[in-house]
């Protein structure tokens with residue numbers, strides 16, 4: 465594991481091109497939701513934010529190996545994420561749009577004036593048209609016992625998930641750190657990691673927050689490479705990682721070669 469308390473652009477500039485197997489990251493969304501710390505509202509204009517997104521996204525595409533995948537979390541609460549897709553991700557050389565995944569949940573307060581927003585979005589691009597998809601490693605149980613249309617037995621290994629992923633986290637989860645406002649469910653991160661990498665492969669998260677991606681890597685025997693700018697989050701994430709999986713679980717020799 466290599467996890468540094470650093471700005472993402474500085475960290476990325478130290479990485480070799482085509483050195484990571486998967487980019488899985490969760491940037492600030494520019495909606496002002498950051499627990500009062502200011503990291504989600506540090507840009508004067510949307511254009512400034514998108515220009516910054518272009519810088520780190522280009523760098524992520526550079527360090528990704530050919531046929532590797534890049535996942536970026538976001539929200540359609542405002543149109544900024546759509547602009548990020550159209551103006552930034554779609555313009556990256558060699559990156560091919562593959563999936564738009566919805567993470568849905570059902571906790572927390574809800575408005576009485578409309579249908580409450582209870583989902584976040586996740587975009588997936590591959591570097592080149594081809595990419596690895598370990599479908600048997602991510603199957604989930606069927607609800608039915610037999611195929612409704614044909615009446616035959618279903619695959620005992622389960623079904624391949626669709627692009628809608630229901631998963632409650634936070635108050636219902638023992639892994640919830642409780643101090644980071646935008647923590648992602650470890651189980652869903654593990655699904656992505658298992659689908660597109662093999663054990664020992666390198667996963668990059670440049671906005672590591674409370675350390676969820678690092679923990680998902682430990683649980684799936686992948687190497688983790690990443691950074692987090694906020695010192696308080698960084699320190700607490702190290703503690704969380706150690707408590708849940710043990711820092712010693714990681715070996716970092718392979719990663720040293722990737723850092724210049």
Ligand SMILES: C[S@@+](CC[C@H](N)C(=O)[O-])C[C@H]1O[C@@H](n2cnc3c(N)ncnc32)[C@H](O)[C@@H]1O
Nearest residue numbers: 471472490646647648671673674676692693694
């Ligand atoms: C949406 S949160 C990620 C949450 C994470 N997925 C989790 O499960 O805990 C974005 C994170 O990016 C960090 N951040 C903001 N600007 C950064 C920068 N320039 N470089 C590195 N990290 C940054 C914030 O401190 C915040 O923790």
